[in-house]
Amino acid sequence: MLERIYKAQLLCDTACKTLGRQINIMEVCGTHTVSIFRNGIRSTLPKKLKLLSGPGCPVCVTDTGYIDTVLQLAGRDDCLIATYGDMIRVPGKGGSLETKQPSDNIRIVLSSEDALQLARDNPQKTVVFVAVGFETTAPATAVAVKEAAAGAVDNFCILSGHKLVVPAMRALLAEKNHNIDAFLCPGHVSVIIGYGAFAGIVERFGRPCVVAGFEPMQIIEGLAEICRQLAEGIAELKSIYTAVVTEQGNTTAQEIIDECFEPADGYWRGLGRIEKSTLKLKDKFSQFDALKRFDITETPGEDVSGCRCGEVLCGLIEPPECELFGESCTPQAPVGPCMVSSEGACAAWFKYGRKRKRA
Amino acid sequence: MKTEKHDKILLAHGGGGQLSDELIRHTIQPKLKNDILAELGDSANLNLTSNSVCFTTDSYVVKPLFFNGGDIGKLAVCGTVNDLAVAGAKPIALSLALIIETGFKFELLEKILDGISRAAKENDVNIVTGDTKTVEAGAVDKIFINTAGIGERLAGVDLGFDKIAVGDKIIISGTIGDHGMTIISQREGLKFQSQLKSDCAGLAKLTCQLLQNNSGVKFMRDPTRGGLAATLNEISRATGLSIEINEAKIPVNPAVQAVADMLGFDVLNIANEGKFAAVVSPESADNCLNICKNNRLGKQAGIIGEIIETCDVPVVEIKTRIGGRRIVQMPYGSQLPRIC
Ligand code: SF4
Numbered sequence: 001m002l003e004r005i006y007k008a009q010l011l012c013d014t015a016c017k018t019l020g021r022q023i024n025i026m027e028v029c030g031t032h033t034v035s036i037f038r039n040g041i042r043s044t045l046p047k048k049l050k051l052l053s054g055p056g057c058p059v060c061v062t063d064t065g066y067i068d069t070v071l072q073l074a075g076r077d078d079c080l081i082a083t084y085g086d087m088i089r090v091p092g093k094g095g096s097l098e099t100k101q102p103s104d105n106i107r108i109v110l111s112s113e114d115a116l117q118l119a120r121d122n123p124q125k126t127v128v129f130v131a132v133g134f135e136t137t138a139p140a141t142a143v144a145v146k147e148a149a150a151g152a153v154d155n156f157c158i159l160s161g162h163k164l165v166v167p168a169m170r171a172l173l174a175e176k177n178h179n180i181d182a183f184l185c186p187g188h189v190s191v192i193i194g195y196g197a198f199a200g201i202v203e204r205f206g207r208p209c210v211v212a213g214f215e216p217m218q219i220i221e222g223l224a225e226i227c228r229q230l231a232e233g234i235a236e237l238k239s240i241y242t243a244v245v246t247e248q249g250n251t252t253a254q255e256i257i258d259e260c261f262e263p264a265d266g267y268w269r270g271l272g273r274i275e276k277s278t279l280k281l282k283d284k285f286s287q288f289d290a291l292k293r294f295d296i297t298e299t300p301g302e303d304v305s306g307c308r309c310g311e312v313l314c315g316l317i318e319p320p321e322c323e324l325f326g327e328s329c330t331p332q333a334p335v336g337p338c339m340v341s342s343e344g345a346c347a348a349w350f351k352y353g354r355k356r357k358r359a
Numbered sequence: 360m361k362t363e364k365h366d367k368i369l370l371a372h373g374g375g376g377q378l379s380d381e382l383i384r385h386t387i388q389p390k391l392k393n394d395i396l397a398e399l400g401d402s403a404n405l406n407l408t409s410n411s412v413c414f415t416t417d418s419y420v421v422k423p424l425f426f427n428g429g430d431i432g433k434l435a436v437c438g439t440v441n442d443l444a445v446a447g448a449k450p451i452a453l454s455l456a457l458i459i460e461t462g463f464k465f466e467l468l469e470k471i472l473d474g475i476s477r478a479a480k481e482n483d484v485n486i487v488t489g490d491t492k493t494v495e496a497g498a499v500d501k502i503f504i505n506t507a508g509i510g511e512r513l514a515g516v517d518l519g520f521d522k523i524a525v526g527d528k529i530i531i532s533g534t535i536g537d538h539g540m541t542i543i544s545q546r547e548g549l550k551f552q553s554q555l556k557s558d559c560a561g562l563a564k565l566t567c568q569l570l571q572n573n574s575g576v577k578f579m580r581d582p583t584r585g586g587l588a589a590t591l592n593e594i595s596r597a598t599g600l601s602i603e604i605n606e607a608k609i610p611v612n613p614a615v616q617a618v619a620d621m622l623g624f625d626v627l628n629i630a631n632e633g634k635f636a637a638v639v640s641p642e643s644a645d646n647c648l649n650i651c652k653n654n655r656l657g658k659q660a661g662i663i664g665e666i667i668e669t670c671d672v673p674v675v676e677i678k679t680r681i682g683g684r685r686i687v688q689m690p691y692g693s694q695l696p697r698i699c
Binding site: 042350351 | 549623677678679682685688
């Protein structure tokens, strides 16, 4: 293993020397972010190689307007809210699910299947599943909707906050002053969408895209592969997560997503409106769409004042550069979404990132 | 006698009248038989041989009540035994207070009492006094238990933060995270919960063995809530010294690691109920480790790190498997499972 690490480090060093400037690589996925911190990977890299934490945490990028809609539904006596655990601390304008009182109609679930079961067990209530996540969780939501339709579970519906990774990457690269040299692409999402999905980014923007798994060796070797390309002045699409990721991805899962959802423009916290970047239920499933069922028009929320999550996500600043970081914004009292999830960029920094100061 | 009439707890079972008396004499007392409890006095009379006594208390509200590897009763005994054990004491006697909601099944109460009785026997302690209250359904979550315990400090043993010095080694008595991950996975209904088992166990025999055969032990603590991360940070804070641990040396059960990874938890932050962390002098470390390894509860013990000089602020740092470093922070709040 050590030999592989040295080899990778050498490639990174060479790239830094060849380019003679700082190299910025964005890890798109929050699970990468956490693994990078937990394994102390930054401390093994050359100083000039900077890792940017991208918009890869589905909770981080959930818009305040969405949270406020969830809170509005949570205020109804006839609803039960089924949500993933890390969503409950995400602040909207009107507080978070965790601070909402009374909170007895909010249930934490681990899957869409659990939410559907909750609906079966509580026929007198309408269960609203807070459906967030990237392409990794979208197929499971779709399956639950299809099952609900087939089994006539009429008291089940979803509030879709599903988002798509590739449009967000495009939006970041379209920003004028972005700082991104290359992407370390997410393993889990790529299992579903296939590494071929990133081909457009490589072609159109000339940025290397390398898919890697979450083991520290995968990350280190993924970074090394990117550095090799940068040093050679080329941009290629490559997957080193060969055990599980194919070029086409999981076509069955893609078909299920396509059957239930269609891409729509949508809001990302910190990034604003991004074209065709979210998933909304197709009309034939509109009976399971919470927005339609309760006749709600979602209003895009304003971003929380002082929070620089947008810039953190875009790789323009590091979390400690935000004035609120560690002061009025901590994991106990998060201001922005990046502090909420354990994989959020600010929380990860707060938890693992503070450097030991040496005399 | 009671079982024909009642299979559930009624408010009157805590009212001090006939039903209370029945509950105590026919359900509780037979399970926890010992001479002192048999007297049913208002206070227990104990004859202690030492005047260096440790005294502790803790309340137990675990959900689910029954989990793989234990139950709330076993936990209530072992937890208090362990608090005494890591203070360098031999546990002598425990009190037991039960707060039960009405409607709670006698059958479950008896199972919990069996857990208490077994754990007390295993740890050589008697339940010498107790109390039972019943409250309306919903006023507590099924059953809450409080135990207090007293123990005699072993002769010549003097543990404390002030004994800790640079170069001292840190020993953990076995794998970490087992209890917390078992509870969480059972609570969340995870599919592979059957592969996990709480480490819930009383450690007094092992700690007494260690302290009686080795004079190099300086400090011990059981890393319960907040896990090993919290314990190490407490040590660092209290001593002003820093700590360096080595990830590769920390014993973790692979199933526990897998669940933690899936939920996005850090095993260092997960609760243990049958482990202690000890700070020992460098000369005594190997001997301490051997003593642990020869005990059933310490088979997987390991020397995981050491106390080092502080450069600026005291920190706990971990050397990761790939040769990276990071700071281990004091855990905050409860952890939330994340989605992907
Ligand atoms: S520290 Fe808090 S307020 Fe600042 S960018 Fe991060 S989440 Fe937003």
